[in-house]
Amino acid sequence: MTYRRNSALPTLRLLAVFVGLVFSQAHADEYADVTQLVRAGKLADAMTKADQYLANKPRDPQMRFLKGVIQRDSGKPAEAISTFTKLTEDYPELPEPYNNLAVLYAGQSQFDKARTALEMAIRTNPSYATAHENLGDVYAKLASQAYTKALQLDTANQAVAPKLALIRELFNPTAKGQKPTLPQPAPVAAAPTTPKAPSSGTGPDSKPPVTAGTAVAAPSTTTTAPANAAAAGGSSTKEVESAVRGWATAWSAKDMKTYLAAYGKEFDPAGSQSRATWEEERRKRIVGKSQISVKIEDISVSVNGNSAAAKFRQNYKADGLSVSSRKTLTLVKKGDQWLIVKESVGS
DSSP states (O other): OOOOOOTTSOOOOOOOSOOOBOOOHHHHHHHHHHHHHHHTTOHHHHHHHHHHHHHHOTTOHHHHHHHHHHHHHTTOHHHHHHHHHHHHHHOTTOSHHHHHHHHHHHHTTOHHHHHHHHHHHHHHOTTOHHHHHHHHHHHHHHHHHHHHHHHHHOTTOTTHHHHHHHHHHHHOGGGGTOOOOOOOOOOOOOOOOSOOOOOOSOSTTOOOOBOTTOOOOOOOSSSHHHHHHHHHHHHHHHHHHHHHHHHHHHHHTTOHHHHHHTBOTTOOOSTTOOHHHHHHHHHHHHHTSSOEEEEEEEEEEEEETTEEEEEEEEEEEETTEEEEEEEEEEEEEETTEEEEEEEEEOO
8 A cells, every 4th residue: 555645745654553452362353354454455345344343342442543544545534534533532542543643634734733633642652753753744844834934925035945945855855866755654564463472582683682690791711700790680680670560560559659769860751841741641641540550571671781771561451441562661770779761662
């Protein structure tokens, strides 16, 4: 499937399928069937199957998301906008519907609406890299419109034309003989399945996880130094894992004092939020839930001196919503504590 757009528009990235929800194998088969029909271009059949499923489970967010994708691919942007808008109202915790709304609005040159939708996506998940990238493109388009208007009002203003030319070059790379890069939606992936065990680390970009009792030490001429380094590395790894699980436990218990204390002073929320605003929003989102469950799986910790990275699968459940996602926490050691200084989703 290609997503055609006027070359003057921003290269926004559409999320074709919302992955990450936890569901039974029977439901996974239903999602996979609809997804396969979409990938094959059989949009009418995909819509029929999606509607049949939603007749019995009208609030299902995964299938509703797929329906919005089908409507967009079928050339029905107004219907897709309606579907994604309703999703944001029913599941405001999910950033992906906001992102797709922004792409649809941008396709209609409604850049103010696109900006608002992307800001909501980032507010919901400050680590959502795709939304940050798309927001940059929307800001650039808004700047282009402002510069064009300024030039129309004052043709003698020599400072505006170079700025406008720079933005036009950004969205029209053929001006310098480069091959244009048409925006493509993310591929329609199969429905999520149960997370697999970590790989053996044989891929070109893979690194073996550091586990308890294992560490990479610098070469030494003595026989005791590697053993000591391994012991220290194993101890630090356990400390980091314990800190991460303690953070998840505090979140599940809605223990805001312990939860917020897990973040170091260096933690800087993504986006334009201040630390105080971020903490207040976290309190509202956490304390406002009737029940929360946060479980950590497949955790892999790497330690480098007083800094560490913990990668794991986070299974989150709250008030009927279940979301599974990959997360990375960067921690630093302060005294005898490991504190979070950065968190990102999807890595």
